[in-house]
Amino acid sequence: MDDGRNGTVKQIICIKWGTKFGPEFVNRLHAMVARNITPPFRLYCFTDDGAGLHPDIAVRPLPEFEYQAPVNTKGKWPKSRLWGDLGDVQGVVLFLDLDVIVTGSLDDFFAFGDPDDTVLGLNPNTPFEKMGQTSVYRMRVGKLKPLQDIFRADPQAAADKFRYEQRFVTRNAPGGVKFWPKGWLAHFRMHCVPNFPLNYFREAQVPAGTRIVIFPGDLNPPDAILGRWSEKDRHRAPLDHLRAAFDGRRRESLSKHLRHYLRPVGWVGALWRE
Numbered sequence: 657m658d659d660g661r662n663g664t665v666k667q668i669i670c671i672k673w674g675t676k677f678g679p680e681f682v683n684r685l686h687a688m689v690a691r692n693i694t695p696p697f698r699l700y701c702f703t704d705d706g707a708g709l710h711p712d713i714a715v716r717p718l719p720e721f722e723y724q725a726p727v728n729t730k731g732k733w734p735k736s737r738l739w740g741d742l743g744d745v746q747g748v749v750l751f752l753d754l755d756v757i758v759t760g761s762l763d764d765f766f767a768f769g770d771p772d773d774t775v776l777g778l779n780p781n782t783p784f785e786k787m788g789q790t791s792v793y794r795m796r797v798g799k800l801k802p803l804q805d806i807f808r809a810d811p812q813a814a815a816d817k818f819r820y821e822q823r824f825v826t827r828n829a830p831g832g833v834k835f836w837p838k839g840w841l842a843h844f845r846m847h848c849v850p851n852f853p854l855n856y857f858r859e860a861q862v863p864a865g866t867r868i869v870i871f872p873g874d875l876n877p878p879d880a881i882l883g884r885w886s887e888k889d890r891h892r893a894p895l896d897h898l899r900a901a902f903d904g905r906r907r908e909s910l911s912k913h914l915r916h917y918l919r920p921v922g923w924v925g926a927l928w929r930e
Contacts, residue, residue: 658747660766666697667749668762669742672705673718673734679708680930681754686713687930688758692867700745702738710930716743726815733821735790736807739800746797752868753791755876757927759842760867765794769834772796776826777870778835780843788826788833791870792841803828842866845875852915856894860921875918877928883920891920 660666668689672682686699687710699713706715719737726733738751748771750762769775774795776788806828807814818824826833842848848860848869860880862869871877874886883891888907892900897917900906906913 659771660697660748660750661771663696666693666695666762666766667745667747668697668699669738669745669749669751670699670701670754671718671735671738671751672701672703672754674704677754682713683708683710683930684928685752685754685756685758686710688927689752689762692758692760693762700742700749702742716745719743726812733807733811733815735821736804739804740798741801742797748794748796750794751790751792753870755871756791757844757869757871757877757924758867759862759869759927760865762867764840765792765836765867768794768836772799772831773834774799774825774829774831775834775836776822777841778838779822780846786826786835787820788822788835789841789870789872790822790825791872792836792868793825799830800825802830839863839865840867842869844869844871844880845873848921849918852917855915855917855919856897857919859919860924862923877924880918880921880924881928883918885916885918889916891918894919 658664658667670682670685682701689697689699700716701709701713702716702718704718709715719740719742721734721737748766750765774793776790776793779785779787779789803825807824814824818827842863844860847863849855850858850860874888879886894917901910901913908916
């Protein structure tokens, strides 16, 4: 059975639905993986539209979604499609969000712990809760299927109770979850962007030892390259951004506006490429 160890195929999966992410996100993810992994490996993309994907990417249909995804609660609940049967994809898989940046070797993500472990990132927003973060997680295919059964019974109730799909996984995964070693993952906004006021003078940096930079929230790699906090914003020169804090042009509180300044990030553009 493939588990990415002892020369077996390292299996990476991702999911793309709707129109938020184009094929370039998957193609660049594949290229970043290829540059940072010891072969053999294969990237599987579960999607409703495989147009434009690199021929080396294994395209698979989205698994059946037998329940209505919650509409009144935040969270990437459609990712629950991957918790059950994945067709011909079996064994151990490493899931990656489409908007991550790979900055180091991925080999240890397959060697860490036991192949049967469900391994998540530790969410830095809730350090005392020890909630998992599912931008980068490893599982044995089918092990999380009982979560689909819980969710199917009343999706909105589960979403209301746990709020986020990653909390639901953390609290309900059979056998519990483990977390990646500290420092393997970096949260772009929290770990890479300098704190105010240094964000006006210094470009975001990758912390030493980081293997993957994750981009939870609205700020994605294209925004980092352009130097904006989200696609709703545009990059401003530092002084203009400061002026906007006081002349009526800001969209949020003063403190958030001051913190939400980002200089264009060159290394994101250098790494996020085919």
